[in-house]
Amino acid sequence: MSLLSKELSKSNDVTIILFDEIIDYEFAGKLININCVTKKSIYGKTINVLNRTLKLKKIFKKENFDKIFAFMESAYLPSILTRFPIIASLRNNPEKSSLFITKYILPKAKYIVCVSKNIEKALREDFKILNVITIYNPVNLKSLEKHGENLSKYQPFLLGIGRLHEQKNFELLINAFSKTKARERAKLLILGDGHMKKQLQKMVRELNLESKVYLMGQRDNIVDYYIQSKIFILSSIYEGFPNVLVEALANQCPIISTNCPTGPSEIINNYKNGILVENGNETQMCKAIDKLFFNKDLINTFKNNAIKSVEYLDIKIIAQKWLEVNT
Incomplete structure:
Protein backbone atom coordinates (compact mmCIF):
# COMPACT_ATOMS: atom_id res chain seq x y z
CA MET A 1 0.00 0.00 0.00
CA ILE A 135 0.47 -8.93 -9.68
CA TYR A 136 3.47 -9.37 -7.42
CA ASN A 137 4.29 -7.09 -4.50
CA PRO A 138 6.61 -4.23 -5.52
CA VAL A 139 9.97 -3.04 -4.29
CA ASN A 140 11.48 0.42 -4.74
CA LEU A 141 15.00 -0.36 -5.84
CA LYS A 142 16.03 3.30 -5.83
CA SER A 143 15.01 4.40 -2.36
CA LEU A 144 15.81 1.65 0.13
CA GLU A 145 16.36 3.71 3.26
CA LYS A 146 19.52 3.20 5.29
CA HIS A 147 19.99 4.61 8.80
CA GLY A 148 23.62 3.68 9.23
CA GLU A 149 23.44 1.63 12.45
CA ASN A 150 26.73 -0.15 13.07
CA LEU A 151 26.03 -3.82 13.81
CA SER A 152 29.65 -4.96 13.94
CA LYS A 153 29.27 -6.28 17.52
CA TYR A 154 26.99 -9.01 16.16
CA GLN A 155 28.94 -9.88 13.02
CA PRO A 156 28.97 -12.23 11.35
CA PHE A 157 25.25 -12.79 11.81
CA LEU A 158 22.34 -14.58 10.19
CA LEU A 159 19.04 -12.74 9.99
CA GLY A 160 15.35 -13.61 10.36
CA ILE A 161 12.51 -11.09 10.19
CA GLY A 162 8.81 -11.45 10.97
CA ARG A 163 6.07 -11.57 13.56
CA LEU A 164 6.85 -13.90 16.44
CA HIS A 165 3.97 -16.14 15.40
CA GLU A 166 3.53 -19.84 14.63
CA GLN A 167 3.33 -19.07 10.90
CA LYS A 168 6.93 -17.84 10.83
CA ASN A 169 8.24 -21.04 12.47
CA PHE A 170 11.20 -19.44 14.21
CA GLU A 171 11.42 -22.58 16.36
CA LEU A 172 12.68 -24.42 13.29
CA LEU A 173 15.19 -21.69 12.54
CA ILE A 174 16.55 -21.60 16.09
CA ASN A 175 16.74 -25.39 16.33
CA ALA A 176 18.45 -25.67 12.95
CA PHE A 177 20.93 -22.93 13.84
CA SER A 178 21.75 -24.64 17.13
CA LYS A 179 22.96 -27.71 15.19
CA THR A 180 25.06 -25.91 12.59
CA LYS A 181 28.81 -25.52 12.49
CA ALA A 182 28.15 -21.88 11.61
CA ARG A 183 26.95 -21.20 15.18
CA GLU A 184 30.55 -21.45 16.35
CA ARG A 185 31.37 -18.31 14.38
CA ALA A 186 28.05 -16.55 13.81
CA LYS A 187 25.07 -15.16 15.68
CA LEU A 188 21.39 -15.26 14.77
CA LEU A 189 19.35 -12.06 14.96
CA ILE A 190 15.55 -12.18 14.77
CA LEU A 191 13.65 -8.93 14.20
CA GLY A 192 9.98 -8.63 15.11
CA ASP A 193 7.50 -8.81 17.96
CA GLY A 194 4.60 -11.11 18.78
CA HIS A 195 2.88 -13.37 21.25
CA MET A 196 5.55 -16.08 21.00
CA LYS A 197 8.36 -13.90 22.34
CA LYS A 198 8.49 -15.47 25.83
CA GLN A 199 8.26 -18.98 24.36
CA LEU A 200 11.16 -18.30 22.00
CA GLN A 201 13.21 -16.68 24.78
CA LYS A 202 12.71 -19.81 26.87
CA MET A 203 13.78 -21.96 23.94
CA VAL A 204 16.96 -19.92 23.51
CA ARG A 205 17.80 -20.36 27.21
CA GLU A 206 17.17 -24.10 27.15
CA LEU A 207 19.49 -24.48 24.17
CA ASN A 208 22.16 -22.36 25.91
CA LEU A 209 22.15 -19.90 23.05
CA GLU A 210 21.83 -16.63 24.99
CA SER A 211 25.13 -15.39 23.56
CA LYS A 212 24.25 -16.56 20.05
CA VAL A 213 20.55 -15.85 19.38
CA TYR A 214 19.10 -12.37 19.87
CA LEU A 215 15.41 -11.46 19.68
CA MET A 216 15.83 -7.84 18.67
CA GLY A 217 12.19 -6.72 18.69
CA GLN A 218 10.73 -4.38 16.11
CA ARG A 219 13.20 -2.32 14.07
CA ASP A 220 12.60 0.54 11.64
CA ASN A 221 16.04 0.35 10.04
CA ILE A 222 15.67 -3.11 8.53
CA VAL A 223 17.84 -2.20 5.53
CA ASP A 224 20.86 -1.82 7.84
CA TYR A 225 20.36 -5.42 8.94
CA TYR A 226 20.00 -6.76 5.39
CA ILE A 227 23.17 -5.00 4.27
CA GLN A 228 25.30 -6.19 7.18
CA SER A 229 23.99 -9.75 7.52
CA LYS A 230 25.78 -12.77 6.15
CA ILE A 231 22.58 -14.66 5.23
CA PHE A 232 18.86 -13.90 5.43
CA ILE A 233 16.64 -16.88 6.31
CA LEU A 234 12.88 -17.34 5.92
CA SER A 235 11.54 -20.31 7.90
CA SER A 236 7.78 -19.79 7.41
CA ILE A 237 5.19 -22.55 7.19
CA TYR A 238 3.15 -20.51 4.71
CA GLU A 239 3.22 -17.06 3.13
CA GLY A 240 1.46 -15.02 0.48
CA PHE A 241 4.34 -13.35 -1.29
CA PRO A 242 7.10 -12.73 1.27
CA ASN A 243 8.34 -9.17 0.82
CA VAL A 244 11.28 -9.86 3.12
CA LEU A 245 12.85 -12.14 0.49
CA VAL A 246 12.51 -9.45 -2.16
CA GLU A 247 13.90 -6.78 0.18
CA ALA A 248 16.85 -9.01 1.08
CA LEU A 249 17.63 -9.60 -2.60
CA ALA A 250 17.30 -5.88 -3.34
CA ASN A 251 20.02 -5.36 -0.73
CA GLN A 252 22.24 -8.14 -2.17
CA CYS A 253 21.77 -10.33 0.88
CA PRO A 254 22.16 -14.09 0.23
CA ILE A 255 18.97 -15.95 1.15
CA ILE A 256 17.72 -19.34 2.30
CA SER A 257 14.00 -20.08 2.48
CA THR A 258 11.61 -22.90 3.15
CA ASN A 259 9.75 -23.84 -0.01
CA CYS A 260 6.46 -23.06 1.68
CA PRO A 261 3.18 -22.15 0.01
CA THR A 262 3.16 -19.57 -1.47
CA GLY A 263 5.75 -17.23 -2.94
CA PRO A 264 9.34 -18.38 -2.21
CA SER A 265 9.58 -20.67 -5.26
CA GLU A 266 8.47 -17.73 -7.44
CA ILE A 267 11.20 -15.48 -6.02
CA ILE A 268 14.12 -17.88 -5.59
CA ASN A 269 15.82 -19.54 -8.53
CA ASN A 270 17.44 -22.37 -6.59
CA TYR A 271 21.22 -21.99 -6.31
CA LYS A 272 21.12 -18.92 -8.59
CA ASN A 273 19.97 -16.25 -6.13
CA GLY A 274 19.22 -18.35 -3.06
CA ILE A 275 18.50 -21.78 -1.63
CA LEU A 276 15.12 -23.44 -1.18
CA VAL A 277 14.70 -26.15 1.46
CA GLU A 278 11.79 -28.47 2.09
CA ASN A 279 9.08 -26.83 4.17
CA GLY A 280 9.50 -27.76 7.85
CA ASN A 281 12.68 -29.78 7.25
CA GLU A 282 15.09 -28.84 10.05
CA THR A 283 17.89 -31.06 8.75
CA GLN A 284 17.82 -29.49 5.30
CA MET A 285 17.79 -26.03 6.84
CA CYS A 286 20.80 -26.87 8.99
CA LYS A 287 22.75 -28.21 6.02
CA ALA A 288 21.82 -25.24 3.82
CA ILE A 289 23.03 -22.76 6.44
CA ASP A 290 26.43 -24.45 6.71
CA LYS A 291 26.72 -24.95 2.96
CA LEU A 292 26.17 -21.26 2.25
CA PHE A 293 27.95 -19.81 5.27
CA PHE A 294 31.25 -21.52 4.48
CA ASN A 295 31.12 -21.13 0.68
CA LYS A 296 32.38 -17.70 -0.38
CA ASP A 297 31.95 -18.44 -4.09
CA LEU A 298 28.28 -19.35 -3.60
CA ILE A 299 27.70 -16.25 -1.47
CA ASN A 300 29.25 -14.07 -4.18
CA THR A 301 27.13 -15.77 -6.86
CA PHE A 302 23.96 -15.03 -4.92
CA LYS A 303 25.02 -11.42 -4.31
CA ASN A 304 25.86 -10.85 -7.98
CA ASN A 305 22.51 -12.27 -9.12
CA ALA A 306 20.39 -10.69 -6.38
CA ILE A 307 19.33 -7.27 -7.70
CA LYS A 308 18.75 -8.31 -11.30
CA SER A 309 16.55 -11.17 -10.04
CA VAL A 310 14.03 -8.70 -8.59
CA GLU A 311 14.18 -5.87 -11.13
CA TYR A 312 10.85 -7.04 -12.58
CA LEU A 313 9.27 -6.09 -9.23
CA ASP A 314 10.28 -2.44 -9.40
CA ILE A 315 7.44 -0.20 -8.21
CA LYS A 316 7.09 1.59 -11.55
CA ILE A 317 6.47 -1.70 -13.35
CA ILE A 318 4.07 -3.02 -10.71
CA ALA A 319 2.11 0.26 -10.45
CA GLN A 320 1.54 0.20 -14.21
CA LYS A 321 0.17 -3.34 -13.96
CA TRP A 322 -2.37 -2.16 -11.37
CA LEU A 323 -3.46 0.69 -13.66
CA GLU A 324 -3.95 -1.78 -16.50
CA VAL A 325 -6.38 -3.97 -14.54
CA ASN A 326 -9.86 -3.60 -16.02
CA THR A 327 -8.67 -1.70 -19.11
Whole structure:
Protein backbone atom coordinates (compact mmCIF):
# COMPACT_ATOMS: atom_id res chain seq x y z
CA MET A 1 0.00 0.00 0.00
CA SER A 2 2.74 2.46 0.92
CA LEU A 3 4.80 2.13 -2.26
CA LEU A 4 1.76 1.76 -4.48
CA SER A 5 -0.07 4.84 -3.16
CA LYS A 6 3.04 7.00 -3.53
CA GLU A 7 3.74 5.82 -7.08
CA LEU A 8 0.14 6.01 -8.31
CA SER A 9 -0.33 9.48 -6.83
CA LYS A 10 2.32 10.86 -9.20
CA SER A 11 -0.17 10.78 -12.06
CA ASN A 12 -3.52 9.96 -10.41
CA ASP A 13 -5.80 11.18 -7.65
CA VAL A 14 -5.50 8.59 -4.88
CA THR A 15 -7.88 8.14 -1.96
CA ILE A 16 -7.16 5.78 0.93
CA ILE A 17 -10.17 4.69 2.99
CA LEU A 18 -9.43 3.66 6.58
CA PHE A 19 -11.62 1.76 9.01
CA ASP A 20 -9.94 3.51 11.93
CA GLU A 21 -7.38 6.26 12.51
CA ILE A 22 -4.38 3.94 12.65
CA ILE A 23 -2.03 4.11 9.67
CA ASP A 24 1.50 2.94 10.40
CA TYR A 25 3.12 3.41 7.01
CA GLU A 26 4.03 6.28 4.71
CA PHE A 27 1.43 7.04 2.07
CA ALA A 28 0.34 9.55 -0.54
CA GLY A 29 -3.18 10.74 -1.33
CA LYS A 30 -6.36 11.79 0.41
CA LEU A 31 -7.46 9.98 3.58
CA ILE A 32 -11.04 9.11 4.51
CA ASN A 33 -11.64 7.49 7.92
CA ILE A 34 -15.04 5.77 8.23
CA ASN A 35 -14.45 4.92 11.91
CA CYS A 36 -15.47 1.26 11.90
CA VAL A 37 -12.82 -0.31 14.11
CA THR A 38 -12.26 -4.07 14.25
CA LYS A 39 -14.51 -6.06 16.61
CA LYS A 40 -13.68 -9.40 18.23
CA SER A 41 -17.06 -11.02 18.83
CA ILE A 42 -19.04 -12.71 16.06
CA TYR A 43 -21.93 -10.31 16.64
CA GLY A 44 -19.58 -7.32 16.56
CA LYS A 45 -17.91 -8.52 13.38
CA THR A 46 -21.28 -9.03 11.67
CA ILE A 47 -22.51 -5.55 12.58
CA ASN A 48 -19.16 -4.13 11.54
CA VAL A 49 -19.36 -5.66 8.07
CA LEU A 50 -22.83 -4.16 7.60
CA ASN A 51 -21.71 -0.72 8.82
CA ARG A 52 -18.61 -0.78 6.65
CA THR A 53 -20.65 -1.86 3.62
CA LEU A 54 -23.16 0.98 4.04
CA LYS A 55 -20.50 3.63 4.61
CA LEU A 56 -18.36 2.43 1.72
CA LYS A 57 -21.35 2.38 -0.61
CA LYS A 58 -22.06 6.05 0.16
CA ILE A 59 -18.44 7.01 -0.41
CA PHE A 60 -18.16 5.04 -3.67
CA LYS A 61 -21.32 6.69 -4.97
CA LYS A 62 -20.22 10.19 -3.94
CA GLU A 63 -16.61 9.99 -5.14
CA ASN A 64 -17.31 8.09 -8.37
CA PHE A 65 -13.87 6.43 -8.41
CA ASP A 66 -12.46 5.13 -11.71
CA LYS A 67 -11.03 2.08 -9.94
CA ILE A 68 -11.58 0.64 -6.48
CA PHE A 69 -8.83 -1.58 -5.07
CA ALA A 70 -9.64 -3.48 -1.87
CA PHE A 71 -6.67 -4.99 -0.06
CA MET A 72 -7.11 -7.98 2.26
CA GLU A 73 -10.27 -9.79 3.35
CA SER A 74 -11.37 -7.17 5.89
CA ALA A 75 -11.54 -4.60 3.08
CA TYR A 76 -12.72 -6.61 0.10
CA LEU A 77 -15.61 -8.31 1.94
CA PRO A 78 -17.63 -5.12 2.63
CA SER A 79 -16.43 -3.55 -0.63
CA ILE A 80 -17.76 -6.42 -2.72
CA LEU A 81 -21.05 -6.33 -0.80
CA THR A 82 -21.59 -2.73 -2.00
CA ARG A 83 -22.05 -4.24 -5.48
CA PHE A 84 -19.69 -1.69 -6.99
CA PRO A 85 -17.05 -3.10 -9.39
CA ILE A 86 -14.25 -4.06 -6.99
CA ILE A 87 -10.70 -5.16 -7.74
CA ALA A 88 -9.95 -7.38 -4.75
CA SER A 89 -6.40 -8.14 -3.69
CA LEU A 90 -5.80 -11.57 -2.18
CA ARG A 91 -2.63 -11.35 -0.09
CA ASN A 92 -2.37 -14.82 1.41
CA ASN A 93 -2.88 -18.50 0.82
CA PRO A 94 -6.65 -19.03 0.25
CA GLU A 95 -6.50 -22.09 2.52
CA LYS A 96 -5.81 -19.68 5.40
CA SER A 97 -8.79 -17.45 4.59
CA SER A 98 -12.51 -17.92 5.25
CA LEU A 99 -13.73 -20.73 3.01
CA PHE A 100 -17.22 -19.19 2.81
CA ILE A 101 -15.89 -15.79 1.74
CA THR A 102 -13.45 -17.29 -0.76
CA LYS A 103 -16.08 -19.55 -2.29
CA TYR A 104 -19.16 -17.32 -2.32
CA ILE A 105 -18.16 -13.66 -1.90
CA LEU A 106 -14.75 -13.25 -3.53
CA PRO A 107 -15.91 -14.44 -7.01
CA LYS A 108 -18.34 -11.49 -7.11
CA ALA A 109 -15.41 -9.07 -7.39
CA LYS A 110 -14.85 -7.76 -10.90
CA TYR A 111 -11.25 -8.92 -10.75
CA ILE A 112 -9.18 -10.72 -8.15
CA VAL A 113 -5.51 -9.81 -7.99
CA CYS A 114 -3.29 -12.43 -6.33
CA VAL A 115 0.22 -11.79 -5.04
CA SER A 116 1.57 -15.08 -6.38
CA LYS A 117 0.98 -17.47 -9.28
CA ASN A 118 0.39 -20.33 -6.87
CA ILE A 119 -2.46 -18.43 -5.19
CA GLU A 120 -3.95 -17.75 -8.63
CA LYS A 121 -3.59 -21.45 -9.48
CA ALA A 122 -5.38 -22.46 -6.25
CA LEU A 123 -8.30 -20.15 -6.98
CA ARG A 124 -8.63 -21.43 -10.53
CA GLU A 125 -8.23 -25.14 -9.80
CA ASP A 126 -9.67 -25.53 -6.30
CA PHE A 127 -12.42 -22.89 -6.38
CA LYS A 128 -13.07 -22.65 -10.15
CA ILE A 129 -12.71 -18.85 -9.98
CA LEU A 130 -11.57 -17.49 -13.35
CA ASN A 131 -11.58 -13.69 -13.00
CA VAL A 132 -8.09 -13.88 -11.50
CA ILE A 133 -4.71 -12.40 -12.34
CA THR A 134 -1.37 -12.14 -10.51
CA ILE A 135 0.47 -8.93 -9.68
CA TYR A 136 3.47 -9.37 -7.42
CA ASN A 137 4.29 -7.09 -4.50
CA PRO A 138 6.61 -4.23 -5.52
CA VAL A 139 9.97 -3.04 -4.29
CA ASN A 140 11.48 0.42 -4.74
CA LEU A 141 15.00 -0.36 -5.84
CA LYS A 142 16.03 3.30 -5.83
CA SER A 143 15.01 4.40 -2.36
CA LEU A 144 15.81 1.65 0.13
CA GLU A 145 16.36 3.71 3.26
CA LYS A 146 19.52 3.20 5.29
CA HIS A 147 19.99 4.61 8.80
CA GLY A 148 23.62 3.68 9.23
CA GLU A 149 23.44 1.63 12.45
CA ASN A 150 26.73 -0.15 13.07
CA LEU A 151 26.03 -3.82 13.81
CA SER A 152 29.65 -4.96 13.94
CA LYS A 153 29.27 -6.28 17.52
CA TYR A 154 26.99 -9.01 16.16
CA GLN A 155 28.94 -9.88 13.02
CA PRO A 156 28.97 -12.23 11.35
CA PHE A 157 25.25 -12.79 11.81
CA LEU A 158 22.34 -14.58 10.19
CA LEU A 159 19.04 -12.74 9.99
CA GLY A 160 15.35 -13.61 10.36
CA ILE A 161 12.51 -11.09 10.19
CA GLY A 162 8.81 -11.45 10.97
CA ARG A 163 6.07 -11.57 13.56
CA LEU A 164 6.85 -13.90 16.44
CA HIS A 165 3.97 -16.14 15.40
CA GLU A 166 3.53 -19.84 14.63
CA GLN A 167 3.33 -19.07 10.90
CA LYS A 168 6.93 -17.84 10.83
CA ASN A 169 8.24 -21.04 12.47
CA PHE A 170 11.20 -19.44 14.21
CA GLU A 171 11.42 -22.58 16.36
CA LEU A 172 12.68 -24.42 13.29
CA LEU A 173 15.19 -21.69 12.54
CA ILE A 174 16.55 -21.60 16.09
CA ASN A 175 16.74 -25.39 16.33
CA ALA A 176 18.45 -25.67 12.95
CA PHE A 177 20.93 -22.93 13.84
CA SER A 178 21.75 -24.64 17.13
CA LYS A 179 22.96 -27.71 15.19
CA THR A 180 25.06 -25.91 12.59
CA LYS A 181 28.81 -25.52 12.49
CA ALA A 182 28.15 -21.88 11.61
CA ARG A 183 26.95 -21.20 15.18
CA GLU A 184 30.55 -21.45 16.35
CA ARG A 185 31.37 -18.31 14.38
CA ALA A 186 28.05 -16.55 13.81
CA LYS A 187 25.07 -15.16 15.68
CA LEU A 188 21.39 -15.26 14.77
CA LEU A 189 19.35 -12.06 14.96
CA ILE A 190 15.55 -12.18 14.77
CA LEU A 191 13.65 -8.93 14.20
CA GLY A 192 9.98 -8.63 15.11
CA ASP A 193 7.50 -8.81 17.96
CA GLY A 194 4.60 -11.11 18.78
CA HIS A 195 2.88 -13.37 21.25
CA MET A 196 5.55 -16.08 21.00
CA LYS A 197 8.36 -13.90 22.34
CA LYS A 198 8.49 -15.47 25.83
CA GLN A 199 8.26 -18.98 24.36
CA LEU A 200 11.16 -18.30 22.00
CA GLN A 201 13.21 -16.68 24.78
CA LYS A 202 12.71 -19.81 26.87
CA MET A 203 13.78 -21.96 23.94
CA VAL A 204 16.96 -19.92 23.51
CA ARG A 205 17.80 -20.36 27.21
CA GLU A 206 17.17 -24.10 27.15
CA LEU A 207 19.49 -24.48 24.17
CA ASN A 208 22.16 -22.36 25.91
CA LEU A 209 22.15 -19.90 23.05
CA GLU A 210 21.83 -16.63 24.99
CA SER A 211 25.13 -15.39 23.56
CA LYS A 212 24.25 -16.56 20.05
CA VAL A 213 20.55 -15.85 19.38
CA TYR A 214 19.10 -12.37 19.87
CA LEU A 215 15.41 -11.46 19.68
CA MET A 216 15.83 -7.84 18.67
CA GLY A 217 12.19 -6.72 18.69
CA GLN A 218 10.73 -4.38 16.11
CA ARG A 219 13.20 -2.32 14.07
CA ASP A 220 12.60 0.54 11.64
CA ASN A 221 16.04 0.35 10.04
CA ILE A 222 15.67 -3.11 8.53
CA VAL A 223 17.84 -2.20 5.53
CA ASP A 224 20.86 -1.82 7.84
CA TYR A 225 20.36 -5.42 8.94
CA TYR A 226 20.00 -6.76 5.39
CA ILE A 227 23.17 -5.00 4.27
CA GLN A 228 25.30 -6.19 7.18
CA SER A 229 23.99 -9.75 7.52
CA LYS A 230 25.78 -12.77 6.15
CA ILE A 231 22.58 -14.66 5.23
CA PHE A 232 18.86 -13.90 5.43
CA ILE A 233 16.64 -16.88 6.31
CA LEU A 234 12.88 -17.34 5.92
CA SER A 235 11.54 -20.31 7.90
CA SER A 236 7.78 -19.79 7.41
CA ILE A 237 5.19 -22.55 7.19
CA TYR A 238 3.15 -20.51 4.71
CA GLU A 239 3.22 -17.06 3.13
CA GLY A 240 1.46 -15.02 0.48
CA PHE A 241 4.34 -13.35 -1.29
CA PRO A 242 7.10 -12.73 1.27
CA ASN A 243 8.34 -9.17 0.82
CA VAL A 244 11.28 -9.86 3.12
CA LEU A 245 12.85 -12.14 0.49
CA VAL A 246 12.51 -9.45 -2.16
CA GLU A 247 13.90 -6.78 0.18
CA ALA A 248 16.85 -9.01 1.08
CA LEU A 249 17.63 -9.60 -2.60
CA ALA A 250 17.30 -5.88 -3.34
CA ASN A 251 20.02 -5.36 -0.73
CA GLN A 252 22.24 -8.14 -2.17
CA CYS A 253 21.77 -10.33 0.88
CA PRO A 254 22.16 -14.09 0.23
CA ILE A 255 18.97 -15.95 1.15
CA ILE A 256 17.72 -19.34 2.30
CA SER A 257 14.00 -20.08 2.48
CA THR A 258 11.61 -22.90 3.15
CA ASN A 259 9.75 -23.84 -0.01
CA CYS A 260 6.46 -23.06 1.68
CA PRO A 261 3.18 -22.15 0.01
CA THR A 262 3.16 -19.57 -1.47
CA GLY A 263 5.75 -17.23 -2.94
CA PRO A 264 9.34 -18.38 -2.21
CA SER A 265 9.58 -20.67 -5.26
CA GLU A 266 8.47 -17.73 -7.44
CA ILE A 267 11.20 -15.48 -6.02
CA ILE A 268 14.12 -17.88 -5.59
CA ASN A 269 15.82 -19.54 -8.53
CA ASN A 270 17.44 -22.37 -6.59
CA TYR A 271 21.22 -21.99 -6.31
CA LYS A 272 21.12 -18.92 -8.59
CA ASN A 273 19.97 -16.25 -6.13
CA GLY A 274 19.22 -18.35 -3.06
CA ILE A 275 18.50 -21.78 -1.63
CA LEU A 276 15.12 -23.44 -1.18
CA VAL A 277 14.70 -26.15 1.46
CA GLU A 278 11.79 -28.47 2.09
CA ASN A 279 9.08 -26.83 4.17
CA GLY A 280 9.50 -27.76 7.85
CA ASN A 281 12.68 -29.78 7.25
CA GLU A 282 15.09 -28.84 10.05
CA THR A 283 17.89 -31.06 8.75
CA GLN A 284 17.82 -29.49 5.30
CA MET A 285 17.79 -26.03 6.84
CA CYS A 286 20.80 -26.87 8.99
CA LYS A 287 22.75 -28.21 6.02
CA ALA A 288 21.82 -25.24 3.82
CA ILE A 289 23.03 -22.76 6.44
CA ASP A 290 26.43 -24.45 6.71
CA LYS A 291 26.72 -24.95 2.96
CA LEU A 292 26.17 -21.26 2.25
CA PHE A 293 27.95 -19.81 5.27
CA PHE A 294 31.25 -21.52 4.48
CA ASN A 295 31.12 -21.13 0.68
CA LYS A 296 32.38 -17.70 -0.38
CA ASP A 297 31.95 -18.44 -4.09
CA LEU A 298 28.28 -19.35 -3.60
CA ILE A 299 27.70 -16.25 -1.47
CA ASN A 300 29.25 -14.07 -4.18
CA THR A 301 27.13 -15.77 -6.86
CA PHE A 302 23.96 -15.03 -4.92
CA LYS A 303 25.02 -11.42 -4.31
CA ASN A 304 25.86 -10.85 -7.98
CA ASN A 305 22.51 -12.27 -9.12
CA ALA A 306 20.39 -10.69 -6.38
CA ILE A 307 19.33 -7.27 -7.70
CA LYS A 308 18.75 -8.31 -11.30
CA SER A 309 16.55 -11.17 -10.04
CA VAL A 310 14.03 -8.70 -8.59
CA GLU A 311 14.18 -5.87 -11.13
CA TYR A 312 10.85 -7.04 -12.58
CA LEU A 313 9.27 -6.09 -9.23
CA ASP A 314 10.28 -2.44 -9.40
CA ILE A 315 7.44 -0.20 -8.21
CA LYS A 316 7.09 1.59 -11.55
CA ILE A 317 6.47 -1.70 -13.35
CA ILE A 318 4.07 -3.02 -10.71
CA ALA A 319 2.11 0.26 -10.45
CA GLN A 320 1.54 0.20 -14.21
CA LYS A 321 0.17 -3.34 -13.96
CA TRP A 322 -2.37 -2.16 -11.37
CA LEU A 323 -3.46 0.69 -13.66
CA GLU A 324 -3.95 -1.78 -16.50
CA VAL A 325 -6.38 -3.97 -14.54
CA ASN A 326 -9.86 -3.60 -16.02
CA THR A 327 -8.67 -1.70 -19.11
